[in-house]
Amino acid sequence: MRVTPLRLTATATCATTLVAALTGCSVAERLTTGLKVKHAFEKLGEQPTASVLMSVDGSTSEAEKFLRAAGAPNTDTTRHTAKLLTRGELTFAVGSDKEETPLKELSRSERLRFAAAINFGGKDVLAAKSVEEKLYMRVNLRSLVAQTGGATADKRRARTLVSLAKDLPTTLGSARDALKGKWVEIDPESFDDFARAAQEIAEDEKKGAFGRHGPAVSEQSDETSKRLSRATAAGRALNGESEREFLEGLEKTLGEHAEFHKAGEWGGAEHVTVSMPAREAAPDLSRALEALGARLNPAKVPDKKVSADLQIRRGQLTGLTVDLEQFLEGEDAKKVHLPLRLDFGGGHAVSVEAPDGVRELKPQDLLAAVAFGALGTGGL
Numbered sequence: 001m002r003v004t005p006l007r008l009t010a011t012a013t014c015a016t017t018l019v020a021a022l023t024g025c026s027v028a029e030r031l032t033t034g035l036k037v038k039h040a041f042e043k044l045g046e047q048p049t050a051s052v053l054m055s056v057d058g059s060t061s062e063a064e065k066f067l068r069a070a071g072a073p074n075t076d077t078t079r080h081t082a083k084l085l086t087r088g089e090l091t092f093a094v095g096s097d098k099e100e101t102p103l104k105e106l107s108r109s110e111r112l113r114f115a116a117a118i119n120f121g122g123k124d125v126l127a128a129k130s131v132e133e134k135l136y137m138r139v140n141l142r143s144l145v146a147q148t149g150g151a152t153a154d155k156r157r158a159r160t161l162v163s164l165a166k167d168l169p170t171t172l173g174s175a176r177d178a179l180k181g182k183w184v185e186i187d188p189e190s191f192d193d194f195a196r197a198a199q200e201i202a203e204d205e206k207k208g209a210f211g212r213h214g215p216a217v218s219e220q221s222d223e224t225s226k227r228l229s230r231a232t233a234a235g236r237a238l239n240g241e242s243e244r245e246f247l248e249g250l251e252k253t254l255g256e257h258a259e260f261h262k263a264g265e266w267g268g269a270e271h272v273t274v275s276m277p278a279r280e281a282a283p284d285l286s287r288a289l290e291a292l293g294a295r296l297n298p299a300k301v302p303d304k305k306v307s308a309d310l311q312i313r314r315g316q317l318t319g320l321t322v323d324l325e326q327f328l329e330g331e332d333a334k335k336v337h338l339p340l341r342l343d344f345g346g347g348h349a350v351s352v353e354a355p356d357g358v359r360e361l362k363p364q365d366l367l368a369a370v371a372f373g374a375l376g377t378g379g380l
Contacts, residue, residue: 033262034255040317045102048096050103051092051345052093053349054090055341056085056088062336066328090118092114093349093350113129113352114129115128115130116128116129126144138355141158146158165180168369168372250285250288256284257276257281258275269312271309275307278306279302307326309322321341
């Protein structure tokens with residue numbers, strides 16, 4: 001039989017139709033599911049505030065196995081870190097300065113309100129807010145030192161500092177509020193001064209100017225100073241724009257690299273499995289994380305597909321869960337499971353409203369309070 005162009009075209013059309021009939025449902029389902037995820041992200045912006053709560057959904061022993069599989073030593077420090085991972089919750093929220101304006105209607109030039117808090121199963125140990133270009137912070141010093149595994153000397157000094165708050169003169173009212181764990185206002189431009197203040201405290205301790213510790217605490221003081229310096233550097237990024245960039249970057253990463261599949265309904269939510277080639281998507285994800293001050297080295301990301309579970313309720317994205325073991329390599333990685341969970345909501349987890357009745361804490365107030373305590377107690 002002679003094959004004419006017309007007959008060839010007809011044959012090809014029949015073949016295409018047959019393939020479409022066999023695979024069309026699958027393709028259409030993936031496209032529909034992908035659009036549903038896109039709309040679920042967009043729905044987050046239909047309200048004036050949005051929040052993300054980040055936590056690890058696993059036991060302390062599971063977290064310890066994960067850390068050791070990632071290369072951590074079998075030490076008490078690793079076990080304590082595992083405990084913090086499973087107890088810790090990091091929450092941040094963004095909101096519009098125009099209370100009734102949905103986030104998606106704001107222009108890029110409009111500043112967002114921002115709030116963040118971290119706790120380990122009880123009251124927040126650290127919280128920050130950025131509202132109308134003013135920065136507020138609150139620190140539960142004793143709890144922070146205790147929860148993060150501070151040395152005995154650190155815990156004693158924290159107790160001493162907090163207890164001396166009641167004896168500080170009225171001229172150091174802002175330092176007294178800070179030591180009592182109340183909200184204080186900090187000028188963002190003075191963050192560098194805070195880092196320098198910490199360095200001065202460290203240098204004075206080395207010289208014995210604040211008591212009897214001298215060289216014994218110099219190494220520890222240097223590390224404290226470095227940590228505060230890094231914290232203040234991160235604090236300069238406390239503007240809602242960073243979080244908006246992160247969410248937009250995450251949506252872009254999923255849109256360009258991910259495949260979506262329906263995974264059923266349970267727990268009151270519609271579940272979608274999203275998978276993507278980790279190393280290929282790593283550069284885009286890295287750029288998204290940089291908005292939050294986090295770092296991801298694409299070269300160290302495993303060259304394999306990873307997956308996550310998305311939860312959608314009433315058309316809005318409410319959760320994302322990813323098993324961190326997917327980012328490990330080697331035999332030990334197959335024996336651990338440590339889900340990281342992100343819960344998305346309407347911004348009620350932490351308030352983005354400015355606290356009332358706060359005083360401004362200046363670097364010199366902090367230094368004066370420490371010096372006052374050292375003089376009054378014979379050394380901190």
